[in-house]
Amino acid sequence: MPSRSNQATSWTHAWYAVAFLRDLDPKRPTPFTLMGEDLVLWFERSSGQWRALADVCPHRLVPLSDGRLNEAGELECPYHGWTFNGEGRCTAIPQAQEGSTISPRSHCRGYATATGQGLLFVFSGDIAEAADHPLPLVPEIDQPGWLVQDTFRDLPMDALTLLENVLDVSHVPFTHHATVGRRENAGPVELELNSFGPEGFTGVWQEGPRRGKLGSEFTTYAAPCLMWHELTAKGFARIFTVVYATPIRRGECRLITRFPFKFNSPWPARLLRLRPEWLQHLGNHVVLEDDQLFLHWQERVLEQRGGSQDAMRSFHLSTSADRYVQALHDWVNRYGGEPFPGEPLPPRQGRHALMERYEAHTRHCRSCSGADRRLRQLQPLSWGLAAAAALAAAWLGAGLWGGLALLVAVAAALGGLRIQRWLELLRYGNGLPPRNR
Incomplete structure (x- = not known):
């Protein structure tokens, strides 16, 4: 088995998807944490x-992400203007002094970046090595x-x-x-591995979901951070489920997920x-929260029992339905290692914190932050219209015009309530999975 230091290179020398380009503001710096x-x-x-x-000014160690892009289009530190x-x-x-030499100690570490398929990627290793690794x-x-x-969310769990x-x-x-499943569709799952190696693995479920x-x-x-499922529903569409698991820090990752469809009909x-x-x-949040609560718990139980290296002793994987899970941990132990070896998980969070959506997604999403802003502007107008109507x-009393005014009042009030609910859902989930309702 490779040494732990060799294994770590799978994670510390890799390209990671960090954001959708459409969600980044080219006029402002954006902070992000990658691999700690x-x-x-x-x-x-x-x-x-x-x-x-690196988000730290070498002068006095403040975050450059709190700065600005100056008139020359360069990144300016907020503290002293470097x-x-x-x-x-x-x-x-x-x-x-004008004309003085700038010491190399004044420079920041740079990271290789690339764009592809609407995503921004950052290479976690040395810039010189980035070209040797495909996106x-x-x-x-x-x-x-x-x-x-597409969607994304910062999740309170390890990328693994x-x-x-x-x-x-x-x-x-x-x-x-x-949400996206039905208990009555459950049945035997016979998974087969087609390939396995340092680059990851491939497999097939011949019968496929929903009993074929x-x-x-x-x-x-595609080790270490990308996976996808692919199927072709005859007469309907070719469908992918694509997931990037980008390690932020121990116990936290960014999920970037894509659902490509190629429909037979327009x-x-x-x-x-x-x-x-x-x-x-x-x-998408509702689906993610289906399992977020217990996965946050599960990974701490696994950590107590030895982590991925002892997963096969900790888990009871009694059917071929767990073949991909076993293959992932086999890859970790044979080739990749864990992204944060030796680091403990942070303390377990409560249910309310695990349902937080605003910082995990809304604030960073162009569409959702825009909707949040527009809904907050629209809500007082809706309440005002309801009151005026x-x-x-x-004042109009019984009759046609009075009845119409009453209908407007009811519709505006219902609209205000709907807006209030949307604003709440942009901030928190309710913590009650649909399967248990």
Whole structure:
């Protein structure tokens, strides 16, 4: 078995998807934590590239992400105005004498970045090594004719816990009953591994989900952070479920998930496009929260029992339905190691904290933050209209116009209540999975 130090390179020398490009503001720096390292992401106008630097000014160690992009398009520290280009080189120190030499100690560490399929990727290792590692992409998405629905969320669990969960196809009928699964669709799951090695593994479920109604399902784990399921529902669509598990720090990861569809008919895609993206994201939250509560607990129990290296002794994997779960832990122990070896998980969070959505998603999502802003602007108008219409109905009394005013008052009040509920859901889930209602 490779040594722990060699294993760690699978995680410390890899490309990670950190954000959808559409959710990043090219006019402002954005903080992000990757593999326990605080980064600042920003768009450099002169090169036309997204950049990533260590989020700490070498002068007095304040976060550069609290700064700004100055008139020259460079990153300016908020404390004393030191400025940096996209490579991390300090280009100006306002307090220094004109013409003085800038020491190499004044520079920031830079990270390799790349874009692909609408995502920003950051390489966790040395910049010089980045070119030797291909971007973790799903080739089919580049082909024409695909409708891709996306979402993301920062989850209170390790990237490995997330990967173990999404690779486990047999939990869907039970955990996600009444959202994307049905208990009555549960049955024997015969999984087969087709390949296994340092790059990950592939497998197939010949019968496929819903007792074969959707056709065979093929699974790929592209180590260390990407997996996808693929199936072709005859007469309907080719469907992918794509998951990036990006390690933020021990016990926290960013889920970036994509649902590419290639429909046989144009109508399903047209109907899906009618739904606002933020409403789709609210539905995605419900599915994620189906298992978020118990996965946060489960990974701490596994840690107490020795972690991934003792997973096969801790788990009782009695059927082939667990073959992908076993393969993931086999990969960890043979090739990849854990992303944060030796680091303990943080204390367990309460139910309310685990249901938090605003910091985990809404604030960072262009669609959901925009909806939140518009709904907060619309809500007082709705309440005001309800009050005015109610007063008008009382003044007009019985009759056609009074009845119409009353209908407007009721509709506006119901609209205000609906807006209030949406605003709540953009901030927190209710913690009660649909399967238990």
